[in-house]
Every structure is written in structure tokens, then in C-alpha cells.
Amino acid sequence: MERQEAGTTQPRPPTVAEARARDKARKQAEQAQRAAAEAEEAKRRTRKRVMMGGIAVVGVAALVGGGYLAYRAVTAPDQVTASCVQVDENGNEVVVADEYCGDGKTNFRSDTSHGGGGSLILLGWPQYRYHYGGTPTIGKPPTGGSSVKPRNAEIKTKSGTTIQRGGLGSKSTGGSGS
Structure with a gap:
């Protein structure tokens, strides 16, 4: 067994299998990162749509309520x-x-x-x-x-x-x- 000396020993070049495994791991990490970003974007879009839908419901309810109050004010004795x-x-x-x-x-x-x-x-x-x-x-x-x-x-x-x-x-x- 050989001893390695710090600072002077050169690392050996990776084997073909090691290089392929490293590339595969890097690609999987990039895909996982992309998938997480897409999931976050989809979640943000869904949240935005739900918020817009809620605002629309509240707006319609306010419009109906305001119309009712206006009607009551006009027709109230x-x-x-x-x-x-x-x-x-x-x-x-x-x-x-x-x-x-x-x-x-x-x-x-x-x-x-x-x-x-x-x-x-x-x-x-x-x-x-x-x-x-x-x-x-x-x-x-x-x-x-x-x-x-x-x-x-x-x-x-x-x-x-x-x-x-x-x-x-x-x-x-x-x-x-x-």
C-alpha cells in the first residue's frame, strides 16, 4: 500500500463508470431541481387562481349586497x-x-x-x-x-x-x- 502525501499526491483520473455515475447524479439533481421549481410555480399559479376566484366571489357578494341595500333604501318607507x-x-x-x-x-x-x-x-x-x-x-x-x-x-x-x-x-x- 502506498502512502499519499498531502499536497504532492495527484488524484487519479476517474474511471469511465465513475464519470458516468457522476454525470447521471448531476442530471438527476438538475431534474429534481427543475421538478421542484415547476411544482412551486404550479402551486403559485393555483394559489393565485384560488385567490382570484375568492376575490371574484367576494366581489359578486358585495355587488349583490350593495344592490340589495340600495333597493331597500329606495323602497323603504x-x-x-x-x-x-x-x-x-x-x-x-x-x-x-x-x-x-x-x-x-x-x-x-x-x-x-x-x-x-x-x-x-x-x-x-x-x-x-x-x-x-x-x-x-x-x-x-x-x-x-x-x-x-x-x-x-x-x-x-x-x-x-x-x-x-x-x-x-x-x-x-x-x-x-x-
Whole structure:
């Protein structure tokens, strides 16, 4: 057996089989590296497609939700607050507590009664009715608003009593059964 001395001994040239094995190992390493790079690229593309699909779903959902909210905002009934007012013989109005107004209350004149001035005389004084909208202060005349009941509006008193439900189909009318 020969001894090798460091720095002076020359390595022997590789045999043909060793050279082929080295080349084969290098090619396999390159193929494995290419396959890993292709797998990473495919994974990135898939992730990107999934992300784009998710964004598209969220976008469509936002569009549908926004359309629904816009539709509800356009078709939603107005909300109006009704205040009970006392009307004297001269037609002057003064805001009073809600307890004086309502069906079945003494001297309450509903907007659905179409009796006109004649019915006021028959009911006696003072008269009570609702005033819609505006700024009500008890003991003072209402500021703003109207004594005409708004159509297609949700009307509630300050105490929370619903006078009229707003929107389509909210008005119920009596009919005769055939």
C-alpha cells in the first residue's frame, strides 16, 4: 500500500463508470431541481387562481349586497313621528300627550273620518288629532310637519304606538266576503 502525501499526491483520473455515475447524479439533481421549481410555480399559479376566484366571489357578494341595500333604501318607507295635537274652535293646534289620541278616545278625529267640519261640531271641543313630522313640544304649536297623513310611510307616535305601517301592502282595506 502506498502512502499519499498531502499536497504532492495527484488524484487519479476517474474511471469511465465513475464519470458516468457522476454525470447521471448531476442530471438527476438538475431534474429534481427543475421538478421542484415547476411544482412551486404550479402551486403559485393555483394559489393565485384560488385567490382570484375568492376575490371574484367576494366581489359578486358585495355587488349583490350593495344592490340589495340600495333597493331597500329606495323602497323603504319613510319613518314619520306623529304627535297628538289639540285643536280649538279657531283651528289653533297645541301639542299634547299621546294619551289623548287614538281610536276610541273621546273627541279624537281620525284622518280616515271624512266628515269635514260638520263632524267637528257633533264631537264637541276640544278636538284631538295627529300632526305628522315636524318638531313637537308639548304645550306649544307644532313646528313644521303637516296635518295630512303621509302615504306609504311608517308612522309611529313618540310613545311607540304604530299608526300606519309603511311600504307596499301595508294598507289593509275592508272587503265584503262573497
